[in-house]
Amino acid sequence: MKSRFKYLIASTLIISLAFGFQNTLGQTLKKYEINAEVAPVKIYSDHLKMGGSNPKGETILVNNYFLSKSGNPFIPITGEFHFSRYPNQYWEESIQKMKAGGINIIATYVFWNIHEEHEGKFRWDGDRDLKKFIALCAKNDMYVFVRVGPFCHGEIRNGGLPDWLLGRPLMIRSNDPAYLSYVEKLYDEIGTQLKGTYFKDGGSVIGIQLENEYQHSAAPWGLTYAGQPHDWTAAESDLSLTQAGVGVSETKNPYADLGNDHMKILKSLALKAGMDVPLYTATGWGNAAIVTNESIPVTAAYAYPFWTAHKDISPFFLYKDMHCDPDYAPVRYQPEDYPAFPAELGTGIMTVYSRRPIVEQKSFDAMMNRCLGSGANGLGYYMYHSGSTPRGDRYYFSDEAYGLPKISYDFQAPIGEFGQVREGFQRLKLINRFAQEFGDLLAPMTTVLPENAPILKPENVTDLRYAVRIKDNSGFLFVNNFQDDLKTTDKPDIQIAIKTGGDVVTIPEASGFTMKEGENVIFPFHLAINGADLIYATAQLYTKSDDGKMPYYVFVSQDGSNAEFSFAKSNGLSIKKSPGISLDQNEKRILVKCSKGTSEFTANVKGRQTKILVIEKSLALQSYLVTIKGQKSLMFSDAVILQENDMISALSAGRNAFTIHVYPKFLGKLNAENAAVLASVNNSLMSEFNISVPEFKLEPTVRQIGERKTVVTLPPSLNGLNDLFLNIDYTGDTGMGFLDGELVTDEFWKGTLWQIGLKKFYPNAASKEMVFYFRPVNEGASYLDDISPKDRPDFSKLKQVLNIRKISFTPEYKVNLQFE
Incomplete structure (x- = not known):
């Protein structure tokens, strides 16, 4: 593992930031150089017992470096969405939102205790209807990964294990035959629901995840006593090494062989239940167990964990070679034998009572840029679409012992608890479309790093962070200028020279480009565009279309920048410019310079024309395919x-x-x-x-019951709206919302607007009163360090603060469009 990593590092060169020269405008360019003359990664697959085909002859295969679909390299973009945490009548709209965001695989947990709360009585109705959910995914051409447990975590009570299991004479999460007999019954039930939905049957289920963080992490048992330390849902032999949440595990587990056997047994039980799929995965971070050569060990990265004692600055925005050095290493497997497939990249995080991390949505695409630039050949978002944890017959299914809200599972995700589309959704869309459209080019490419990569620390926000992926002299330059819990600096006048086997590509050739604080870019070099050789572009590839009479490529420039495109000169190439475009030619290349904003030009190669559309990032964030x-x-x-x-x-x-x-x-x-x-x-x-459409105007009717209780009268109907959001702007400790005396929504205050989608409660909520109970925030509360300084209360006069500033409605309109 280390030998290849050292080779890549040794083959690179970075010129000190202190060195520069004056360009024609009198600016000092900061020059960097990276030697990308490296050996291609060795691809092999005979050791992996995975893959499959469907009745159409389509195949999904995996080698040690990437996945392929019908022979073409393929980058899976996986979004986590828990069907049992969202109203089933709105599943399809949510699936369509995920598809619009560039997701091509939906991952979902099957929480054992939600389906078998009472021993022997499985429920698959309503919001538990796994078969219906899978059918809707198939209808919308979305692949599915089913995470079957038996232990899931997912901030569910006992990590998904039923309470009654604690009262049975067996050892959980072990090879105890009594425990495995219960697991077999669970798998048989899941297999019955999934019958006919597998890829081999022509269905959409292409993958099964076995267990979760086995011999690494666990959840606390929900049956506990106030003040009692957490009692982890792990086998007794593993308790000493079991940790809270995701992290590094340096100590070797003396029972690792038992754990490996356990994972093999689980796979055999899954196959026996009919779960025959091309891909099996296991969470392999932090020395967790996998099924060697029979499962892909997926990785994770959480930049804003709630399970740590305080904020910490993460390494997940620094480039590395993830194929050799996975995050949360050491690991129990040989990394070079498997693709680097992050399945839990923290797009958001939950808040617990004592910790309330605020996730910056800019971190989402910055982390994905870093992962792709570091050799990842899959992206998996946890969570991508959040929801609300249901209540059982006897208790809340939320992980209350861990201090989570009883209902809310908003996760600050790209798609919120009530289906709200957020900034992170728009930002990830650009990365997702790039990976989908050009994954066949990117996946086989080798990662190359600058020589300072091993010594660069997360706290260093002044040095440039960049990496290259390359194959056959063609590749992509990745640059990231974001760091969690720190503010980076603007980096103007950057010029990066990439030495390939054929030449040196200098991006840009004469001037520099600027990396704004918090942003990231991916620039192509030696990209083949319908017969033209694009030497480089200072704009990011987004999407393309090869259909119709006029193919086109779409690139995204940084806001306020002048993108440029350098094409290799050839006898058959000509560029047709349009307003805002200028050309500069010499014997080697044609340089196309674009004005700020939106522009278009046409590349003509021997009569074949391709349009190039260039849009700024702010506009690209509003785009949909x-x-x-x-x-x-x-x-x-x-x-x-x-x-x-x-x-x-x-x-x-x-x-x-x-x-x-x-x-x-x-x-x-x-x-x-x-x-x-x-x-x-x-x-x-x-x-x-x-x-x-006609404007919907409605001011909420609000009355106050004492200092802590507020009553909002809900409208008689939603009047044809797609949804109606109730917004509560307040400062406090916690908020709880009741309908007919039942708790239906809650929130831990963190300085952000509390927004509640009401459509899930209609028609039962028509004209009813929703009662809210708030508690004040206390001076010295443990979570105040997580709150932005501008949102922290002033305790100079009062030691408790509760302030309900404004309650309002936001209507969501829906318009169906038909093009004729």
Whole structure:
């Protein structure tokens, strides 16, 4: 493992930041150089007993470096969504949101205690209907990974183990035959639900995760006493090495062989229950057990953990070679034998009563950039779509012993507890589309690092962080300028020279580019575009279309920057410029310089034309890929754009009027259900449609019962809205919401707006009162260090603070669109 890592490091060169030269504008360029003349990674697969085909002859295979689909390298983009934590009547809308965000695999837990709360009585109805959920994923062309446990964690009571299991004469999470007999019954039940849904049957289930963090972590038993230390849900032989949450585990487990055997037994039970899939995974971080050569050991990275005593600055924004050196190493397996497949990248985090980390949404795409640049050939987001933990017949299923909210599982995720689409969703979309569209190029590429990579510390926010992935002189340059819990510095006038086997690519060739604080980029070099050799671009690849008469590529530039594209000169290449484009040619290349904002030019290679669209990141964040009349198109809007077959829907929160732009230009007619449409006639690159619906206006009726209790009267109906969000702007300790005296929603205050989607409660909630009970925050509360300084209460006059500033509604409109 270390020999290859040292070879890559030894083959690189970085020139000191102290060295620079004056460019023609009098600016001092900061020059970096990296030698990417490295041997390609060795690819082999005979040792792995995985893979499969479906009735159409399509295959999913895995080697030691990447996955392939029907012979083509494939980067899975996995989003975690727990079906049992969300109302089943809205599952399909959520699946469509995930697809719109660039997810191609949905991962979901099957929590044992939710399905068998009472021993011997399994429930698969309502929000527990696994079969229905899988069918909806298949309907929307989404693959599924099912995480079958028996232990899941997922911030569920006992980590998903039923309470009654504690009262049975057996040793949990062990090879005890009595325990395994219960697991076999669970797997048989899950197998019955999954029958006919597997990839081999033509279905969407391509993967099974066995257990979770086995011989690494556990959850506390929910049956406990106040003040009692946590009693972990682990076999007694593993208790001394069991830790809270995800972390590094340096100590070798003397019972590791038993753990390896246990994982093999679980796989045999899964196969016996019919769970025959191309891919099996096991959480392999921190010396956890896997099924050697029969499961992919997936990795994790959480930059804002709630299980640590205080904030810590993570290493997860520094480039490394993850194929040789996984996060949370040491590990129990040989890393070079498996692809680097992070399945739990912390896109958000939960809050517990004593710790309330605030996750910056910029961290999401920054971490994914770092992982891809570090050799990851899969991305998995935990959580991607959050929800609400259900209540059982006897107790809340939430992990109350760990100090979590009784219901809320918002996780600050890209898609919130009530389906809210957040900044992180938009940011990840750019990474996801890049990995989907160009994963066949990226996956086989070798990681190359600058020589200071092994000594660069997370606290160092001044040195440039970058890496290269390369194969056959073509590749991608990755740069990241984000660090959790620290503010990095703007880095202007950067120039990076990449030495390949054929030449030296200098990005950019004469001037420099700027990395803004908190941002990240991926620049291509020697990219083949329909016969043209793009030497480099100072814009990030986003997507492409090869269908229709005019193929196009879309690149994303940093806001306020002038992107440039250098094409190798050839006899058959010409560039057709448009307004805002300038050309500079010499005997070796054609340099295309784009003005700020949106621009387009055409590359013509011997009569074959390809349009290049360049958009700024702020616009790209509003983009959605759709199909209009068989044409792969981009739509840009403040609204969330979803598609099902030919029907496109727009969801607009808080705005009854919004604009949609379409690229390439659509010259037909747009009809909108129950909405007015005004098409704008202009000479821009895109079609423009202005859409409006009648405005929904409603001020909440609020009354106060003492200092801590507030009552909100809910409207008689949602009046055709897609949802109605109740917003509570307050400072306090905790908030709890009741309907008909039953707790239905709760929150731990952390300085952010509490938003509750009401549609899940209708029609039963019509005209009813929702009663809120708040508790004040106390001076010296353990979580105050997590709260932003601007949001911390002033305790100079009072030692307890409760302030309910404003309660309001935000309507979410839905408009169905039809292009004719």
